[in-house]
Amino acid sequence: MKIMVAFIALFMLLWSSTGVYAETLEDRLKTLEEALRRQEQTIAEQQKMIEELKAEIKQAKPPATPEAAAVGRPAASEQMQQEVRELNEKVDRVVEAQRKTLPSEFNPSIGLVGETIFSYTGRGSSQTGSDRPGGFDAFQRSVELNAAASVDPFAKAYVVANASADAATGESTFNIEEAAIQTTSLPWNLTVKAGRFFAEFGRLSYIHDHELPFVNRPLVLDQYVGGESRTDGVQVNWLLPVEHYISLTLGLGNQFGGDVPPNNVGDYRRLGGWNYWGRLSSYFDLTPDISLEPGISGLWNPRTNGRGGPLLQPDGSTLTERERRLVGADVALSYKPLRNNQFQSITWGTEVLYSNNHYDAADSSGNVLPSSTVGSLGLYSYLTYKFHRQWSTGFLFGFVEDAQNNKAKAYEYSPYVTWALSHWNQLRLQYTYTDYNSASAAYGLHSNNAVYLQWAWIIGSHAHGWQQR
DSSP states (O other), X not given: OHHHHHHHHHHHHHHHHHHHHHHHHHHHHHHHHHHHHHHHHHHHHHHHHHHHHHHHXXXXXXXXXXXXXXXXXXXXXXXXXXXXXXXXXXXXXXXXXXXXXXXXXXXXXXXXXXXXXXXXXXXXXXXXXXXSOSEEEEEEEEXXXXXXXXXXXXXXXXXXXXXXXXXXXXXXXXXXXXXEEEEXXXXXXXXXXXXEEEOOOTTTXXXXXXXXXXXXXXXXXXXXXXXXXXXXXXXXXXXXXXXSOEEEEEEEESOOSSSSOSSOOOSOOOGGGSEEEEEXXXXXXXXXXXXXXXXXXXXXXXXXXXXTOXXXXXXXXXXXXXXXXXXXXXXXXXXXXXXXXXXXXXXXXXXXXXXXXXXXXXXXXXXXXXXXXXXXXXXXXXEEEEXXXXXXXXXXXXXXXXXXXXXXXXXXXXXXXXXXXXXXXXXXXXXXEEEEOHHHHTTTOOOEEEEEEEEEEEEEOOSSOSOOO
């Protein structure tokens, strides 16, 4: 019986344990199915995210491949380093050159200019007013020695010595044409020049004879200025502090003019007896090829005191200058094409001068007459056309009323042609017809024809060369 009970109990236990096991297995299967479903969902979401990230990376991709950029950067850096090395080498060579001492570095620049005039004039000097004889003539007008150098960091100096032959004796006279010092580093755009120099007045008065665009100085400059504007004095130039070029020059000097100026030094001179002059000039670029240079000038000597002596008139009376007044306006219009300026250019220059001098008068017997003021007008105008690197041609017209008698008038007509054999050697052929009116004939002047052949050359240093003015 006990065995039977034990058997029944064992059966019941096995039966009950098998049911529990079946329930646990089913739950586990359900759990596994649920886990598998979630895992598939997670994989799908991650796959979606990967696709979205790939799309963003594709949109943000740079135009050049990273490999190309990595190759370009080192090449540019290497080129820049090479340029820096070359620049440093150049700077080192300049510094080394500046340290060297040359035996000639303290010598001034020296140059020599020669100018010979061959001419034929139809009338004698008594009928032309020239200091050269009529007929055939050869004239060594000048042998000019130039020397220039820096004095110190603040100034430079130059000397021009000129030897010319006397018209009557042929003997050469040596004189100092210019000897001046000029500042180089004053503040406020100021420059001071002192000594003997050509004062800045008008357009061509302060230019040497061999630098003129024609052979002779126009009649109006000879009569009103005295040829060249040479003076002994001081001159101040101020470059106005504005964007446009404007230059103002003021000066005073002991005398003003060439070798025989209208007023000499005299016996005694007060401050009022000095010459005072001024000039205002500017420059305009009308186009890249065309430029305009206008200027106005004035000269005043309030008390000349007749230092030039009595001036004899055709009727035997005399005039003695007491005050000298001269004003002028000038302009130059130049066409120089940027691409062909060595072979082609056109320059038109004009200057008008008005003289208004005051004189004491006396008749032929020496009786004092009322003093008078004589106003007279003169001008010159020329056009030069350069049609070849070595050749140019032009025409000069001049007109002048006598500064003592404005009824006496003279006209000059001068075609000319220039052959520049080189930059330092040139020939010029010029024909000049001078026409005097009847009032001028009272002074013994008559119309005449003249032909000139000018041969000018330069050796050594000559800063200005042949100016195209």
